[in-house]
Amino acid sequence: MEKRITVQIADKDRHTELALLLQSLRTQTYQAWDVIILDECQTPIMSSHFLNALINRVKFEGHCVYVTNNNLSLGVCNARNLLIERDYFDNPLVCRLDDDVVLEPDYLEKMIKVIDAGYDIASGVTPLMAHPELIRKTSVIGDIINKKEFNDKGEITKHGDDCGYCYDKEKIIRTHEFRSNALMKKEVVEKIKYETNLSPTGFREEGFFSFRAIAEGFTIGVNTTAIAYHFAAPFGGVRSNDYQQRVMSDDMYFKKWVKEFYNKLRGKL
Numbered sequence: 115m116e117k118r119i120t121v122q123i124a125d126k127d128r129h130t131e132l133a134l135l136l137q138s139l140r141t142q143t144y145q146a147w148d149v150i151i152l153d154e155c156q157t158p159i160m161s162s163h164f165l166n167a168l169i170n171r172v173k174f175e176g177h178c179v180y181v182t183n184n185n186l187s188l189g190v191c192n193a194r195n196l197l198i199e200r201d202y203f204d205n206p207l208v209c210r211l212d213d214d215v216v217l218e219p220d221y222l223e224k225m226i227k228v229i230d231a232g233y234d235i236a237s238g239v240t241p242l243m244a245h246p247e248l249i250r251k252t253s254v255i256g257d258i259i260n261k262k263e264f265n266d267k268g269e270i271t272k273h274g275d276d277c278g279y280c281y282d283k284e285k286i287i288r289t290h291e292f293r294s295n296a297l298m299k300k301e302v303v304e305k306i307k308y309e310t311n312l313s314p315t316g317f318r319e320e321g322f323f324s325f326r327a328i329a330e331g332f333t334i335g336v337n338t339t340a341i342a343y344h345f346a347a348p349f350g351g352v353r354s355n356d357y358q359q360r361v362m363s364d365d366m367y368f369k370k371w372v373k374e375f376y377n378k379l380r381g382k383l
Contacts, residue, residue: 116144116146117205117207117226117229118147118148118205118206118207119146119147119148119208119209119297120147120148120150120201120203120205120209120300121139121209121211122150122152122197122198122208122209122210122211123149123152123197123211123213124151124152124154124190124193124194124196124197124213125152125154125155125159125213126155126187127154127156127157128155128213128214129157129159129162129164129165131214131215132151132165132213133164133168134216135211135213135214135215135216136149136168136169136172137168138216138217138218138221139217140171141219142217142223143219143220143222143223144220144223144226145176147222148177148178148179148180148203148205149177149179149180150181150197150201150203151179151182152184152196152200153182153183153184154183154184154187154193158183169181178203180200182196184196188314189314189315190315191308191316191319192308194210194319195307195308198303198307201303205300206300207226207297207298207300208297208302208303209225209296209297210296210298211295212295212342212344214344215240215294215342216343217342218340218341218343220340221340221341221342222297224238224337224339225238225297225340227286227337228286228297228335228337228340229297229299231286231335232333233286233288234299234301234327234332234333235296235297235324235327235333235334235335236292236298236334236337236340237259237260237291237293237296237334237340238295238296238336238337238340238341239339239342240295240341240342240344241341241343242344243343243344243345259274259287259336259338260274260289260290260291260334260336261290262274262383264376264383267376268373268374268375269373270369270372283339284337284338284339285337285339286337287336288334289334289335289336290324290334291325291334292320292324292336293320294320294342294344295342296320302332305330306326306327306330308323309322311367312364313360313363313364314360315357315360315361316364317361317365318364318365318367318368321368322368322371325372325375325379328379328382329375329378329379331382
């Protein structure tokens with residue numbers, strides 16, 4: 115019997131991207147899923163006739179869809195925690211998706227393979243929608259995806275993150291963290307929450323979540339050919355003038371936190 119997935123999407127003023135994401139869910143080879151959407155839009159999702167029609171179509175095709183509102187937006191980490199709190203579906207798996215990605219048709223199927231291989235959290239790869247041709251360049255295919263290197267003081271010496279490019283062949287590899295999107299067992303989100311001291315941008319939120327999960331004994335694997343294309347432009351991407359400043363601040367906080375947390379992770383990375 116197929117394991118049913120709750121897809122969690124936090125959406126803020128990205129009606130077009132949300133529609134494209136829902137369309138890519140409809141074409142998945144793995145169809146055992148329901149959706150919860152946290153609406154933080156200035157113009158409510160359900161005020162869009164097109165999105166209303168699309169959501170009703172998704173329901174007609176056998177999926178439950180729950181749209182919940184949040185009038186006080188406090189950033190992406192708070193939004194993700196609210197999604198966890200408001201998820202009333204009794205599904206064994208949870209898939210968090212950014213609101214500006216489009217999934218390859220076999221994305222969920224390939225993420226399920228990671229869970230079936232014994233991992234608690236499954237990651238894929240997230241190349242930029244604007245440059246899909248970079249995926250297969252052999253010059254950028256590396257041996258490590260979403261892993262970090264540390265010195266003996268717990269300081270990060272190298273980020274192997276963002277999963278922008280994947281292998282020519284499918285592999286499932288143990289890794290340190292997921293990036294952007296992830297499929298995980300429900301017991302993970304029941305125990306681990308997102309960091310609320312980051313800026314609204316939430317840069318490194320996946321790192322905080324992943325390392326807390328590893329410290330609790332959960333494992334993370336990446337399928338190197340599970341692809342979710344990310345909009346860098348013109349729709350998604352930067353939405354604040356001080357984005358780079360926020361990113362730098364969040365990154366500094368993350369590095370300091372990891373250094374302090376390193377002993378809890380020692381031997382598990």
